[in-house]
Amino acid sequence: MRLIFTSLVSHGHLYPLLPLAVAARDAGHDVLFATGDDMRPVVEKAGLASESAGFGMREAFAAFFGPDASPPRASNGAPEEFYPVIGQVFGNVLPRRFLADLTPLLERHRPDLVVYESGNAGGAIAARLAGVPAIGHGFGRVSPGEVIDVINGRLAEFATEVGFEGAALHSYGDPVVDICPESVQSPDFLAGANRIPLRPVGWAEPGDLPPGVVGRDKSRPLIYLTLGTAFGDEDVLKRAIGGLARIDADVIVAAGPTVDPAQLGNVPANVRVEAWVPQAELLPHVDLVVHHGGSGTTLGAFGAGLPQLVLPQGADQFTNAEAVVAAGVGAQLIGGAIVEDAIHEQARTLLADEGVLGAARKLGDEVAAMPSPAEVAQRLPEFAG
Known part of the structure; x- marks a missing residue:
């Protein structure tokens, strides 16, 4: 069977699809991954063929x-100020470009099934207009809210323009591979989705763990701090490092591509700063995750059964943080509350809270019971029509 996978051009949207794409290839299917040139090297390191889209x-x-633009973040102003721009980007600019690029690609390759990442409306629309069976693939928890409503308004206008009716972000009328455990998924999404559960399997490029992680003294907690690949903030990281370093624990910091580790200055002896770590391999060694609330890190911590302190910076991170708190597996600090003392107190409390630790382990068990990528790959032919 010929398959085309397609995702938006970012780590957070691409990585969640790779485990199923690799499993489909391993099951004998002909797999092509269509995404932007910046992410194609990641796809090819996974052993998959790729084309630009x-x-x-x-x-x-x-x-x-303008040319120096970055995605809006909470620290740049009230989030709602950016809703019109976010709506236009995700509801028109991105789907328009993907539709233009994917239409000739679908004609050339004539796949039996398209697997599009749920945030990539252009993938869903291109498949429908080409008459190719398709399924969605989620990248995390579905986050309803005002910004999604704004995106959907712009998307509906674009979809009508190109002859596609009923488009809405995360919901295009197709079955959806859902990597979020049911207990923390959006009830509204669960009520209307044709859901294909899939265990969230962390994906990371191969790499060595920082020295001292393997074989460490487990009587001393290990805390992992990251703000992800898109919303790294030097000041927030400095405050978090200051608060976490005061705990009798070791701290590993992944600065990510948006923060130069050198800009963090001299750090305390119990803190180690890395530009990048293989997160999926690190999490099983960790006792607490302090992070931005990105879907990959949130789900990774769910799967590892870990408590979380979430410091949301933008996008869907705020609703992910709310879901962490509602599930009883962590806490959140927002905006002006993200200060060194508060980070210290919340992290210290989470490391010792048996109720939170128990809830986190229970959620980890739920994730472990979800179908594996290999199991879901075996089902893909039934969606090809």
């Missing part, structure tokens, strides 16, 4: 803010 977030936002 779409462009990245920076190029999309540059249409409104």
